[in-house]
Amino acid sequence: AQKVTQAQTEISVVEKEDVTLDCVYETRDTTYYLFWYKQPPSGELVFLIRRNSFDEQNEISGRYSWNFQKSTSSFNFTITASQVVDSAVYFCALSVGGSARQLTFGSGTQLTVLP
């Protein structure tokens, strides 16, 4: 069975601060995919990034960056120079093997960016 842990339930930062959201996953499979989704106050789920288990390269997209470390089973997400519009719930998710059968979600981290 697989599991995703987002230990940070709520984080509050002041605008322009950097913030890192932690994600730790568990799986016995060697082939898996990791995802981050954003859920703004409007409620929809917005896909941010996908990473497969064979690609440990870190990725940067504008103010967003992701650090994937198989050695610690972590896939952390950093927002640089945070903005009020970044306020949302962020979910880390895991999909195992070649099957899209199920996404296992973490419990989410509520990020609040204060002006």
Add this chain to the structure above:
Amino acid sequence: EAQVTQNPRYLITVTGKKLTVTCSQNMNHEYMSWYRQDPGLGLRQIYYSMNVEVTDKGDVPEGYKVSRKEKRNFPLILESPSPNQTSLYFCASSLSPGHLYNEQFFGPGTRLTVL
């Protein structure tokens, strides 16, 4: 526009009154799934379908039914809703299970309240 649609978006009902939440996708996806989102629990899978007439239970199937008579539609049925089914529901779809990226596309969500 490629999308997953859900109806209704908001629903308030009473205990025991049968209801159906519809889900439709226009991307010719084989895989479809239902999740419920509850505070502190993230998203949990209710049912999924690998293709027409092929459905299976997820992590929390009790109290729900689904059907997949057409590729594009995957309705969620609550035969006798109870207050513990008050939740935010998401429908999702993705390409065939063996697809490399396994990205799931989510509908906008249905907020259900059972009194």
